[in-house]
Every structure is written in C-alpha cells, then in structure tokens.
Amino acid sequence: MRIAEIPSPSQGPSQSQSQSQSQQQSHSQFRFDLFNPILLQIESSIKKAEFLSSASAADHPLSPIIPDDLRHSLTLLAQLTPFPNSTKLHIWKLSYRLWNACVDLANTSATRRSSTEHANLRHVASDLLYLAGDVDGVPSPAAKSASFYYKTGLIWHSLKNFELASSCFERASDIVSKLDLTMVADAGTKKLLLDLNIDRSRTAWQVSDRNLALVLLSRAKGLMFGSPEHYKALGDEYLAFGKIELSKGETHAFREALKLLNEALDLYEKGLRLARAREEMVEFKALRSKTLRFISAVHLQVEEFESVIKCVRLLRDGDCGDNHPSLPVLAMKAWLGLGRHGEAEKELRGMIENKGIPESAWVSAVETYFEAVGGAGAETAMGVFMGLLDRCHVSAGAAVRVAHKVVGHAGEVSEVRARVAAKLVSDERVLTLFRKEPAAKHRKTMYTLLWNCAADHFRSKGYEISAEMFEKSMLYIPYDIENRNLRAKGFRVLCLCYLGLSQLDRAQEYVNEAEKLEPSIACAFLKFKISLLKSDNTAAINQIQSMMSCLDFTPDFLSLSAHEAVACRAFPVAVASLSSLLDFYSTGKSMIAREVVVLRTLVTILTQEPSDDSEIFGVLKRACDRAIELGARCFFGEGEVGKREQNWFAVACWNLGTRMGRERKFELCAEFLQLASKFYTALADEEQVDESNVIVFRSLTLAVTAMIASEEQTNTTLSNAKIKQAKELLDRAGKIMKLISTEKKVNNEEIHRLEAENLFIYTLSAYDIYGRLNDSGSQQLLVKRFASSKVCNYKYLLQIGLYALQGTRFNQDVANFALNECLSALLSSPSPDYHTVALVFRKLIAITSISKGEADDDAVYEMYRQAYRIMVGLKEGEYPLEEGKWLAMTAWNRASVPVRMGQSDMAKKWMDLGLEIGRHVGGMETYCTCMEEFVNGFQNKSSMQTE
Secondary structure, three states, X not given: OOOXXXXXXXXXXXXXXXXXXXXXXXXXXXXXHHHHHHHHHHHHHXXXXXXXXXXXXXXXXXXXXXXXXXXXXXXXXXXXXXXXXXXXXXXXXXXHHHHHHHHHHHHHOHHHHOOHHHHHHHHHHHHHHHHHOOOOOOOOHHHHHHHHHHHHHHHHHHOOOHHHHHHHHHHHHHXXXXXXXXXXXXXXXXXXXXXXHHXXXXXXXXXXXXXXXXXXXXXXXXXXXXXXXXXXXXHHHHHHHHHHHHHOOOHHHHHHHHHHHHHHHHHHHHHHHHOOOHHHHHHHHHHHHHHHHHHHHHHHHOOOHHHHHHHHHHHHHOOOOOOOOHHHHHHHHHHHHOOOHHHHHHHHHHOOOOOOOOHHHHHHHHHHHHHHHHHHHHHHHHHHHHHHHHHOOOXXXXXXXXXXXXXXXXXXXXXXXXXXXXXXXXXXXXXXXXXXXXXXXXXXXXXXXXXXXXXXXXXXXXXXXXXXXXXXXXXXXXXXXXXXXXXXXXXXXXXXXXXXXXXXXXXXXHHHHHHHHXXXXXXXXXXXXXXXXXXXXXXXXXXXXXXXXXXXXXXXXXXXXXXXXXXXXXXXXXXHHHHHHHOOOOOOOOOOOOHHHXXXXXXXXXXXXXXXXXXXXXXXXXXXXXXXXHOHHHHHOOHHXXXXXXXXXXXXXHHHHHHHHHOOOHHHHHHHHHHHHHHHHHHOOOOOHHHHHHHHHHHHHHHHHHHHHHHHHHOOOOOHHHHHHHHHHHHHHHHHHHHOOXXXXXXXXXXXXXXXXXXXXXXXXXXXXXXXXXXXXXXXXXXXHHHOOOOOOHHHHXXXXXXXXXXXXXXXXXXXXXHHHHHXXXXXXXXXXXXXXXXXXXXXXXXXXXXXXXXXXXXXXXXXXXXXXXXXXXXXXOOOHHHHHHHHHHHHHOOHHXXXXXXXXXXXXXXXXXXXHHHOOOOXXXXXXHHHHHHXXXXXXXXXXXX
C-alpha cells in the first residue's frame, strides 16, 4: 500500500514557527552545499526505482546496483548528521517515494516482491527514515519509522533471512520503546506494538532463541489494550508454538507444549470474555475447543489418561457441545491406556454414528485399538468396519489397512485373527470396493497381505487356515490373461496345503486346475508328489518322464524327486529318478550335484531295500569307469573330500563282495571284490601304501576264491578265459604280497592273524589255479614258500595237505611235504595236539603206501615206528584211542600177506609192531592177549618148520 505524501511545512506550522525555521535554514545553509550532491544521487536512484515500478518497465529486472548505490549514498549522508529540519523533511519525502516505489514494484511482479533486492530497497527506505529522525510537523514520526522497519522485517522473515529480520524488528522495538504506552491512542499504533513483539518472537523462535521468543510473548501480554483481537493474535502465536513443540515427539517437548497451550487457552478465554460480537464469540469458542483438543493430545502423549478423559468431557459437555472427529479417537486411546477396553470399544463403535469422522481418523483408531487389545478385538474391528461400510464411503485403501491390522504383523501367526480377516475380506461389500479400476493398486496390496498371512500359517504347518487364506487371496486376482500365472500359482499352493492335510483327491483337483491355466514343471512335480503319497510307484515313475518333457524342466527336479521318493520310502521311484539324472552327466551339462554324489546316493538306496545285486554292481562299475574316464581327482574331488568319496566306494564294493560271499552268490562276490581292488589300488599313497596293499591283496585273493567256489556251486568247469583271468589276478596279488612288510606288524596279533589268513587263502587259490594249468612245479614252490613264511602254522599246513589229496587237485608230493611239515610243527610244539598228529600219521601212512607200494614197506614201517615212539610215554587216552587202535590193527593186518607168503621175518616184524602199539592203547588188552598167543604160536610153528 502506498504511503501518502508528507505535507509541506508551510501547510502545517504557525507563522512564528516558520520564522524560526527560516533562521535555522539560513544558519546551516553552508552545510546544505555539502550533502546536496548526495541527496541528488539518492533521488536519482529513487527515480530509477520509480521507473522500474511503472507498467512500461514492468518486465525489466530489478538490478542489485540500485540498492547498493542507495546504501553507499546513505553511508555518506550519515556522516553529515545532524540535519536541519528542511533536510530532514526532504529525506522523509525521499524515503516515502522509495517506499511507494517498492510498493509499486511488489504490485507489478510477485517475484520482485520476494526478491532480496526488493527487501534491500525496503530496508534502505527504513534506514532513510530512521536517519532523518523526528521532523517538525510530522505526527507520530517514531511510529511511522518503526512501521517501516516492522514491514521490512516481515519481508526478510518471509525470505528466511532471520538475521536481517531480527535486526529490523530490534530497530523497530528500540524506536517504540521510547513511547509512553499510556499516551498511545491510535488503534494502528497499538496493533503495531503487539504485532512487533509477536513477529519478533516468531523470528527468535526460528533462530532457536527460544528464551527470547517466550520473553517477547510474555512482554506482549502487556500490550493487549483490552482488545479481543489482540488476545486472539497472541493466543494464536502461543498455539502455534505449542503445536511445534508437540510435533517434536519428545517427552520434554510435550511438557513445554502443554505450558504454551495452556497460555493460549487462557488468552482465548480472556478474549471470549471481552468479545461482544456474536462472530467473535463463536471464533473464540472454536479456538478454545481446538486448544483443548491439542492439550488432550499432549496429555495422551505423556500418558496422563485421566486428564485426557477430563478434557474430552469438558469439550463434549461445554457450551459449544464440541463433536470434533478427533474426540472419540482421543477418548478411545485414553480408555485403552487406562486398561478399560469396554469403554474404548464403545468409543470405537460410536464412530460409526459420526459421519464427520474422516476415514484416516477411524482407521487410525482401529489400528490403535488392535495394538492394545490384540486378537481379542478382531471381531470388534470387523464389526466397526462393516458398520462404516453401510453408513459412509470407505476406500479400498482403508479396507487394506484394517485387514492388515486384523491379520497382524509379519511373522505373527494367529488363527483367530486370520479367520476374522478371512470373513472380512470375503464379504461382498468389501469385494465391491476393489472391483473399480482406481483400486487396482490396493487390490494388489490386499492380495499380497493375504498371501503373506497364508504363507506364515503354512510355514507353521497350519495348513487348514493357510488354505482358507490362500483361497481368499485369490478373490483379489482379476480374471484376465495377465493374471493367469498368479491364479495358477494360487492353485498350486492350495494343492500343497491339501497335501499337508493328506486330502490327496482335493490336492489333485487343484493341481489339475493349475495345469489348465499354466502347464509347468511345478504342476508335474506336484502330480508326482501325489502319486508318491498314494503309494502308486508306477504312476510316480511315469510322472518322472512327464516332468522331463516340460519346457521349464531342469535336472534339479530329478534330484528333488529322488529326495521326495526316499522320504516316502518309495525306493524304486528314487532309483528311477537318480538313474534318469545320471543320463545328463554324460551329455557334459553343468549340474549342481556332482555325479559321484548321485552315484553314491543311488548305491545307498539300492542297498537299503531288496533289489537286484547286479544292478548295484552296475552302478559301482559305472562309478569306476567314470573315474577312469574323467580322472580320479575330477570325478571324486580334490583333497580329503575326494579321498573320502573314493574310500566310500571302495568300502561299499568290499562290503557287498563279502556279503555276496556269505549269501553264497560267488559269481557276484568275485565281481564286487575285483572292483574293490581297483578302488583301493587308486587310493594307495605313500602314507597308506601298506594298508591299501593289504586290502587289495585280500580283494584279489578272495575274488579268485569266489570264482573257484562258483564253479563248485554250479557244477560247471571254469572256462579258459576265467582261468586266465584268475591267473592274472593272482599274479597281481603275488606282486603286492612281495611289497607287504609283515616285519613291522608282527607284534600286532590281529594284523598278524589277518595276514596269515590272507596268505593261506592266496596259497590255496593259487595252488588250485596252478593245478588247472598243470603247473605242479609252481604248486610245490608256492607251498614251500608259504611253509617258510612267519605266518605259517600247522593248521594251515594240514589244510593244504588235505586239500592236495582231493580229487582233481591231487598232488602227492605237495600233500606229503605239507603233512610232514605239519607233523614237524606239531611235534615241536610244547603241547602238541595229538588228535591232529594222529590224523597226520594216518594221511602220511596212506600217502607213503600209495607212493612206495606194498613191495617196499620199510618207509611205511618207519611211519608206524615213528607213531609208536610218540605214543610211548604218553598218558592213557592222551593219544586218541581210535587212532591208536587203527595203528595197532593196521600194523597187525600188514603181517597177513607175509604170513601167507611164508615171509616169517617180515610177518614177525609187523606182528610185533602191532602188538607193541596195542599194549600202549587202552582197551586193547584182550586183543593183545590174542595177539601174543598168535605170535607165540606163529614163532613155534616157524621154529618147527626151520628144524
């Protein structure tokens, strides 16, 4: 607003005053010549500003040069103070001209009004007026100068230059501080005094000088002048400061906010008492109610719930009957804080009747109610929401917020709340909210909310409620092509829920629906799972082939299928899955699981259930072949991991081979043990060479033994190829045998025993194979080498001797050597086993009889004499009685032929030997008596014939 021109001195003052001023002007005329150029320069700059404020130059920008020039001139002018009254008047006029130019500039362009240059011009105008000081004939010069600074301060404040704003307000305050408040009658001046303190306080608040701001507001209380308008202005500022403190959300700020709001309330009540106009009274009542609501909010924040209830009652029961939408929310939260949930529920339900409550308010109230009451308030929240649906417009977003509160936070699983949410979201009125196109975003949010809730229950194995929530989520999926995959996903997860409930037919229905919408590997796998649970292995195996034909098939599903089959103990299905998976490794595809792991798993499964052992052998042989093809490190893995894998296969082959031996499946036994030898051979290293060699030696030896046993079992003869293969295995075993160092292990009885058994089995097997090759020399060398070894004992020699006497394996020389070595070992023992000694003697006598024939019986006689010498000195019964009788009787019987032949000396020799042996055998006394009588008779007869 433009300011009116200052009247000239001739129009205002009296004649005497004019004469006085004339004298003063003439007295200081010489000083005018000094600052006249400065005033001309100031006027020139003002004219430029006036030109820019004209309509013709409205589009020209305000240059910062004008304020800078004015500020420079003002500085020079200030050095020439004091001024004569005429100069002061001239400066006042220049100031008013500049101010009015600023007003015109502000009216011409809003951007200039908010510019720094414009504020600087205003500030220069204020400083010009302040520099001039009091001018005779100008009424209330101090108030006018303070007004300039106040208005300039407001502009600086709007530009957020609080430092300059504060400077202007302080200059204005300093000017008006000299006024006598009792003499101020002008209403504008009174309002200026109040506004100056209020705006200065607001600026101080902005620069965080809170104490000064409150002091200025307190000082403003003395500038009310009994005006209701003044009380309202000051009360508004206290209310604004209180709201700022309240918004900080800090405990100490709440206390300060309460003080400020109470000050505002007190000012409004005083203003209400002074108000006379009806409009003013209504306005003050509204402000009082508003302040009380904020006070209630502060009490709520500091948990003074009783005070909240008092404020709400005061507002409701007051003369204005406040029914603001926030009151039921405040009351409900206060009742909740006091633990009176029934009262809180009444307030919540009462919101249904109040159509003025905005959606955000009652949604927030529902959320707060839930946080305090929890699942017990689910039904109440749903009832409130449904009541609001019937009475007012409710948005889809509000429905989402309420449903979210009913469902609960992520990870919070409550079946009661989930069921209430299911009822809420499936109500036709709620569904209607989401059918409109603008609600697409909220529909998606609701779908996600229900899906996540269902997923939480699914993870906690609440399959029934999970299925219900998944079904409700599908209500929020549009029936269009774009969302076919979401619907298919929903059907698939419902299939999983009913699988968890063991409702297989229902699960089958859902997966069929999903497949209609979107055929995929997931659907095929679910069908596979259903077949497993129905124990239909054939269907499950067929489903494996269906999975492999899917476009999105990956081999990982075969691995997963195998795991599922094992979990259901459907081992044939697991075998089929893993067998199909193995086919992908030969193609060179990159696989997640290593081939060796798949093969190991397959062997483990096959060995857990009755199956074709040849199938297990095929898998193990494949592992061996792949290891040879790819290299052991590549196939089994590097370092200790690879060694453990390789050792596992070696041990598996060994265990299966020995099991086949126990089950008398000798052909498979031989195959498994040969395979074991290959795995163990590859395992040998510098640290474990002896241990690995021992097990390889055993594997090779037992493999040949199994081949021989297989021949006897099947009553067939080993083919030449098999004999050649056995010979090769034995040659390998023989080479390894030479590397085995028994000296280091001789002190370990268990290892010594195992090595002895291994060497014995090797000797017997090699003896058999050499015999088939008609290599008797190698047989003898083999047995002699074994007899000379440290692990040999009489038991092994006895078995070799007896073995050499059997049918096609007969080798008299080997048998004779082995039995003689056995006899020597027995007799050198501290406590010989005479049962074995007797058996050896019987066999040696038989062998000698066969080899020497009956004509030359000296060797046979010597065998009998050796046995007799052993018997001499033994306790009765220590030598087996039956064997002793056999020796006595057979020796006696050998005299029969010489008797018939008339060879009396030879006959007498055998009869005497038989009689001597019989005398050392218990129970043969009668026989010996008869023998003596016959010998005496034979001697007499022989003597008579001689005479």
